[in-house]
Amino acid sequence: MVTTTPLEAELLEIAGAVPDPELPVLTLQELGVVRAVHAHGTDTVEVELTPTYTGCPAIEAMSLDIERALHAHGVRDVTVRTVLTPAWSTDDISAEGRRKLQEFGIAPPRVQRTTGPVPLTLGTTRTLTAPPVQCPHCGSADTELLSRFSSTACKALRRCLACREPFDHFKEL
Amino acid sequence: MTADMTLDATTRTAALALGDDALVLSHRLGEWAGHAPVLEEEVALANIALDLLGQARVLLSMVGDEDELAYLREERAFRNLQLVEQPNGDFAHTIARQLYFSTYQHLLYAELAAAEGPFAPLAAKAVKEVAYHRDHAEQWTLRLGDGTDESRERMRRACGALWRFTGEMFQPVAGLDVDGTALEAAWLASVTAVLDRATLPVPEGPRTGAWAAGAGRQGLHTESFGRMLAEMQHLHRSHPGASW
Structure with missing residues (x-):
C-alpha cells in the first residue's frame, strides 16, 4: 500500500482542479482521469493520467495544463505519465x-x-x-x-x- | 521513443501486426471525411478511425518510434491483414469490412484483456471502444441487408467480395497467445447470426487455402495498398521533421 503524503495530496488537488479542455465545466478530478501524484522531494513530481478513450486527442492538452498548474504552484520538474490500467470507465465520473x-x-x-x-x-x-x-x-x-x-x-x-x-x-x- | 526493450522480439512482432491493422484501417476510414452519405456517419467513421489511431499509437510505441514506423516503412514491411487495406468501395463495402474486422478485433481483445500478457492493458481499454464499432457495423448491416432492394444487393455484393480476406485473421501470429480455432468459430457464429438477421446469405467460397487471399502478416499486400501508403506518407517524406 502506497501512502500519500500531505504534499502529494495537496498537489493532487491542484492537478485535479484543472478543467477538462473539451468540457471546461468539469475538472479532471470530476472526470476521474488523474490517478495519482508522486512527489520525489518537493521539486520533482510525477502525475499519473489515464485517457478516457485510447485515441482521445485531449490527453496532450490535459498534460500541458497539469504541468502549467503545478509549475505555477512552484514545482520545478513535472512529468505527466499516461497509464492505461485499470481502464477508465464512465463510472469514474x-x-x-x-x-x-x-x-x-x-x-x-x-x-x-x-x-x-x-x-x-x-x-x-x-x-x-x-x-x-x-x-x-x-x-x-x-x-x-x-x-x-x-x-x-x-x-x-x-x-x-x-x-x-x-x-x-x-x-x- | 525507442523500442520497449523489456518486451521480447515475438511480442514486438505481434504488436506490429496489431498496430498495423489499427493504423491502416484508421487511414482508410479517414478517407471518408468529406464523402460520407450523411453528416452523422461522417462523424461516426471519423470517431472510429480516431479510436483505431489511438490503439495504433500505443501498439507501435511498443515496437519503436511511432512516426518512423507509420511514415518511413515500405509496403513490404507492413504486417497488417489484407482485409483492412481494401479500398472503401461504396458504403456497403466499408460496412462489410467493419463488420468482419470489428467482430474479430472485439473477440481478440476480449481474450487478450483476460490474459495476463503484455497486451492486456491496451486490450482491456480498447475492447470497450471496439464494442461500439462492432455495434455500429452490426446495426448498419441489418439496416442495409434488410432494407431496400438496392441496399440489400449492394450489401450482399460487399460481404461476398471481402469474404476471401477473412481467413487470414485466424492464422497464428507469433507472440499472440490466442486459440485461433476457437476465435474463428466464435467469429463465424457471430457474423452468420448478423447476416441471417439481415436476410443476407452467408457468402460462399473459400476463406483460407490456395484460392483465398492472405499473407498480409508476411508483408504481401494487394495492389491498392501501395497507393494508400503513398498518400499517407508523402507529406512526411517530402518535408521530414516539419511541424506547425
Whole structure:
C-alpha cells in the first residue's frame, strides 16, 4: 500500500482542479482521469493520467495544463505519465461531475455494472432499456438515438421527442 | 521513443501486426471525411478511425518510434491483414469490412484483456471502444441487408467480395497467445447470426487455402495498398521533421 503524503495530496488537488479542455465545466478530478501524484522531494513530481478513450486527442492538452498548474504552484520538474490500467470507465465520473454535465446540456452516462454499448433492438432508436437517457433540457425520458458517435468519441447524439431538442449523451464506456 | 526493450522480439512482432491493422484501417476510414452519405456517419467513421489511431499509437510505441514506423516503412514491411487495406468501395463495402474486422478485433481483445500478457492493458481499454464499432457495423448491416432492394444487393455484393480476406485473421501470429480455432468459430457464429438477421446469405467460397487471399502478416499486400501508403506518407517524406 502506497501512502500519500500531505504534499502529494495537496498537489493532487491542484492537478485535479484543472478543467477538462473539451468540457471546461468539469475538472479532471470530476472526470476521474488523474490517478495519482508522486512527489520525489518537493521539486520533482510525477502525475499519473489515464485517457478516457485510447485515441482521445485531449490527453496532450490535459498534460500541458497539469504541468502549467503545478509549475505555477512552484514545482520545478513535472512529468505527466499516461497509464492505461485499470481502464477508465464512465463510472469514474463523480456525482458532482454528472450533475455539471447535465447542467451543461449533456446527458450524463448511466452508471453501469458491465461495460460496452447498451444493447438496442433493431428497428427502434428509442430508449427501451432501463434506466432511460433523459433529456438534459426538459427532463423527458422519451428520447431517441440519432447516432452512436457525436462531436467527440465519448458522446452519442440523441434527440428529445418531448421538446424536440437534440442533445449529446456522454455514452457509457 | 525507442523500442520497449523489456518486451521480447515475438511480442514486438505481434504488436506490429496489431498496430498495423489499427493504423491502416484508421487511414482508410479517414478517407471518408468529406464523402460520407450523411453528416452523422461522417462523424461516426471519423470517431472510429480516431479510436483505431489511438490503439495504433500505443501498439507501435511498443515496437519503436511511432512516426518512423507509420511514415518511413515500405509496403513490404507492413504486417497488417489484407482485409483492412481494401479500398472503401461504396458504403456497403466499408460496412462489410467493419463488420468482419470489428467482430474479430472485439473477440481478440476480449481474450487478450483476460490474459495476463503484455497486451492486456491496451486490450482491456480498447475492447470497450471496439464494442461500439462492432455495434455500429452490426446495426448498419441489418439496416442495409434488410432494407431496400438496392441496399440489400449492394450489401450482399460487399460481404461476398471481402469474404476471401477473412481467413487470414485466424492464422497464428507469433507472440499472440490466442486459440485461433476457437476465435474463428466464435467469429463465424457471430457474423452468420448478423447476416441471417439481415436476410443476407452467408457468402460462399473459400476463406483460407490456395484460392483465398492472405499473407498480409508476411508483408504481401494487394495492389491498392501501395497507393494508400503513398498518400499517407508523402507529406512526411517530402518535408521530414516539419511541424506547425
